[in-house]
Amino acid sequence: MTAEWFAGLSPAHAAVECGDAIHHLEWRDGSLTAADHEDAEGDRTLAALGGDRHTCLAVLDAWARHEHDLRVLVLASRGPSDAVRVPDEMRMAAGGRAAGGRAAGGRATGWFSYGAAGTAMAASMPRQARLTAGMSQSFAAQAVAGARGRSSDPDDVAGAMQLLGLGGGLPRRLCAHVAAHWGARLAEGDDEASRRRAELHAALHGRVVCAVREWLDDAAVPVHVDMIEPGDDATVRREHGGLHVSVPFRWILDVWAPGLGVVAGAFTLRATRDGAQIDVHGVSPDLSDRHMELSPSAVE
Amino acid sequence: MLLDRSGRACNARPMAAFDAELYLRLAGEAMILEGPNPRQNVGWSSPTTDAASALVAVDALPLETAETITRDYEIAMSLRGDQRSRGAMFRVGRGPQPSGTPFPPARVAVSGQTVETSWGSITVHHVLLGDTSTAMHITATDRSPGGFGMRNIAPVVRDDRGTAMPTFFSGGGGSNGYRGELSGAPALSPSTAWIELDGTRIDLRDNPVQVEVRIEELEPSTPAERHLRQLLASSGPGPRFANPDSIEDVISVLVACGAIQPEDRAIKEVRAVGSAMQGRNATDPDLPPRWRSVMSRSRNPFPGYHDSNDGGRTIVVGAATPAIDGAYVRVDALIVSAQAFAVEVAVSPGHALGPGGWGPVVGGESLSWWAEDDRGNHYLGTMTGSSGSDDYCRSTVQFGPPLDPAAELLMLQPTGSAHRAVVTIPIGEERA
Numbered sequence: 252m253t254a255e256w257f258a259g260l261s262p263a264h265a266a267v268e269c270g271d272a273i274h275h276l277e278w279r280d281g282s283l284t285a286a287d288h289e290d291a292e293g294d295r296t297l298a299a300l301g302g303d304r305h306t307c308l309a310v311l312d313a314w315a316r317h318e319h320d321l322r323v324l325v326l327a328s329r330g331p332s333d334a335v336r337v338p339d340e341m342r343m344a345a346g347g348r349a350a351g352g353r354a355a356g357g358r359a360t361g362w363f364s365y366g367a368a369g370t371a372m373a374a375s376m377p378r379q380a381r382l383t384a385g386m387s388q389s390f391a392a393q394a395v396a397g398a399r400g401r402s403s404d405p406d407d408v409a410g411a412m413q414l415l416g417l418g419g420g421l422p423r424r425l426c427a428h429v430a431a432h433w434g435a436r437l438a439e440g441d442d443e444a445s446r447r448r449a450e451l452h453a454a455l456h457g458r459v460v461c462a463v464r465e466w467l468d469d470a471a472v473p474v475h476v477d478m479i480e481p482g483d484d485a486t487v488r489r490e491h492g493g494l495h496v497s498v499p500f501r502w503i504l505d506v507w508a509p510g511l512g513v514v515a516g517a518f519t520l521r522a523t524r525d526g527a528q529i530d531v532h533g534v535s536p537d538l539s540d541r542h543m544e545l546s547p548s549a550v551e
Numbered sequence: 552m553l554l555d556r557s558g559r560a561c562n563a564r565p566m567a568a569f570d571a572e573l574y575l576r577l578a579g580e581a582m583i584l585e586g587p588n589p590r591q592n593v594g595w596s597s598p599t600t601d602a603a604s605a606l607v608a609v610d611a612l613p614l615e616t617a618e619t620i621t622r623d624y625e626i627a628m629s630l631r632g633d634q635r636s637r638g639a640m641f642r643v644g645r646g647p648q649p650s651g652t653p654f655p656p657a658r659v660a661v662s663g664q665t666v667e668t669s670w671g672s673i674t675v676h677h678v679l680l681g682d683t684s685t686a687m688h689i690t691a692t693d694r695s696p697g698g699f700g701m702r703n704i705a706p707v708v709r710d711d712r713g714t715a716m717p718t719f720f721s722g723g724g725g726s727n728g729y730r731g732e733l734s735g736a737p738a739l740s741p742s743t744a745w746i747e748l749d750g751t752r753i754d755l756r757d758n759p760v761q762v763e764v765r766i767e768e769l770e771p772s773t774p775a776e777r778h779l780r781q782l783l784a785s786s787g788p789g790p791r792f793a794n795p796d797s798i799e800d801v802i803s804v805l806v807a808c809g810a811i812q813p814e815d816r817a818i819k820e821v822r823a824v825g826s827a828m829q830g831r832n833a834t835d836p837d838l839p840p841r842w843r844s845v846m847s848r849s850r851n852p853f854p855g856y857h858d859s860n861d862g863g864r865t866i867v868v869g870a871a872t873p874a875i876d877g878a879y880v881r882v883d884a885l886i887v888s889a890q891a892f893a894v895e896v897a898v899s900p901g902h903a904l905g906p907g908g909w910g911p912v913v914g915g916e917s918l919s920w921w922a923e924d925d926r927g928n929h930y931l932g933t934m935t936g937s938s939g940s941d942d943y944c945r946s947t948v949q950f951g952p953p954l955d956p957a958a959e960l961l962m963l964q965p966t967g968s969a970h971r972a973v974v975t976i977p978i979g980e981e982r983a
Binding site for chain 2: 322325336445448460464
């Protein structure tokens with residue numbers, strides 16, 4: 252991974268209820284930090300010794316578990332037309348509480364729970380209580396319960412879902428982190444990245460299709476997506492009544508994550524940065540080339 | 552590959568080497584982009600589960616991989632408002648499923664007697680008396696004020712040797728009555744002449760009919776052909792009850808992975824059956840003969856659950872089959888009424904009953920329940936309820952259309968992938 256994979260991504264924030272206070276999480280330059288915990292390791296140590304546990308630190312831990320997790324790209328939103336709703340009762344069942352996010356636009360809310368999946372709490376509940384809780388769960392929460400299997404959630408699917416409910420732009424930053432990690436491994440010819448090529452291709456496919464449909468305002472247009480090698484030319488062409496889009500996996504990081512999929516009516520094939528300037532190379536609906544130079548403030 | 556709006560692979564462009572995992576994941580992406588509930592009221596079926604099952608059936612994708620992918624996309628769908636928690640249905644990481652074990656010999660005796668109690672009534676239809684277990688197939692009506700339900704019914708049952716067996720109920724029902732099994736331990740004497748339930752003696756009668764059981768080999772077929780045919784005939788709630796799109800989705804994936812040719816006879820057959828199920832054409836020449844028999848005798852051969860014990864008569868069968876492609880079946884009783892007939896069965900392993908029973912949503916071959924009478928009529932069974940475990944599951948399989956009143960013999964045919972059992976049950980002499 253290059254040192255500046257996050258160069259095109261603006262900072263993001265979310266608020267969580269941590270103990271009796273509203274605390275803020277900040278993502279900046281590729282790292283998530285809990286600004287209200289100056290001595291995070293010290294707080295962790297105290298919690299391990301039986302002291303107060305901290306929602307902020309639980310978020311950081313979950314983030315560390317999932318920042319390379321390709322399942323995040325399956326669960327997360329593909330774009331503005333693909334709304335993801337993490338259910339309220341999941342956070343209640345897990346002991347977390349909602350608090351307002353403060354991302355640009357201010358419409359997201361953030362929340363989190365202690366622990367990976369709340370399984371220890373569930374296991375300690377009387378059977379009837381568990382049944383009652385189960386009956387009140389949303390379908391999403393029940394789905395996670397199934398994913399946990401009978402007694403554990405080794406993949407921490409619940410944790411991934413909870414991160415996606417943070418709001419404040421953090422879910423998209425998490426996707427960017429995952430994409431940066433696997434994009435770099437793919438570029439290096441890493442065996443594991445090659446083995447998981449289908450996962451990478453599918454993650455790219457869904458996001459490209461979502462952007463193309465937004466671009467053309469056509470929710471039914473057939474789209475074929477080729478995942479090309481890094482350095483190959485990204486293209487769009489008409490084919491068999493649909494569109495054939497060829498872009499590298501890194502398109503997720505460079506184009507989709509900063510919200511550049513559709514810029515001024517053009518579909519973005521690639522976005523490169525030259526200092527503070529962003530060069531956007533795209534195509535218009537008539538497939539003519541478009542080249543735009545954007546300043547970071549314009550992207551914001 | 553190019554997928555159309557429904558996620559079905561288009562054949563417009565030639566494909567290079569087929570990538571089964573990518574195909575399944577792109578089907579999942581198409582489902583996500585389509586939004587919640589691309590299909591309504593389809594049991595466990597979805598574009599990803601259908602594709603996953605097909606790919607596993609033809610060995611194009613390992614079961615574990617298919618289940619993991621399908622589960623993840625089902626969870627993703629539930630985050631988008633899909634009103635089914637199908638992620639809970641997958642068995643990822645639970646290890647291999649058990650193999651079947653033969654059923655030990657057991658005596659099946661018939662009763663039909665009703666016992667009145669302070670809270671309602673219990674009708675004992677038949678009793679399974681094994682060396683280590685005893686089970687009574689019952690229906691019950693709860694008339695107590697407020698209705699406590701069957702969860703509170705746990706009578707002690709005694710035999711003529713003085714053995715007392717506390718029982719528990721497993722089954723289901725509601726305000727119209729309950730239906731299921733009372734079982735317990737220690738087992739009652741297999742040779743007891745009567746049992747006593749709540750102070751009332753119930754006489755037991757043995758099976759007067761001679762039941763013949765044999766195993767037959769099926770005509771050879773490819774995994775893809777078997778999968779297509781089983782989709783329609785499976786006893787669990789599958790595409791038989793679904794949007795016909797699901798059949799086309801499965802055909803698409805099997806063709807795409809090269810497991811079957813587009814002009815294969817099995818494809819014509821399943822399309823003809825699907826069309827007939829939609830009420831369009833029950834005389835299609837591509838309808839296989841037994842399907843034609845089923846579909847032509849009734850506009851709706853599978854009208855839904857009918858309680859065969861309500862006014863029906865019970866013929867004790869008490870037969871166990873040899874292995875049917877690894878599964879064992881015990882047929883306890885045949886229940887015949889004017890509207891339908893049903894068999895009470897036990898199956899080992901449990902997953903042989905299919906996804907509606909104890910089986911996995913993806914992978915695992917379940918039995919189909921065909922039957923034929925001595926007048927050339929065919930019948931197809933649907934599981935109407937089940938209980939059990941991974942090792943063993945019991946169920947009522949209800950058949951349609953209604954039994955031909957002139958039939959003298961019924962050949963029950965639990966059918967696996969390469970073999971079927973034929974359990975021949977005389978039904979005419981009982982009627983006389």
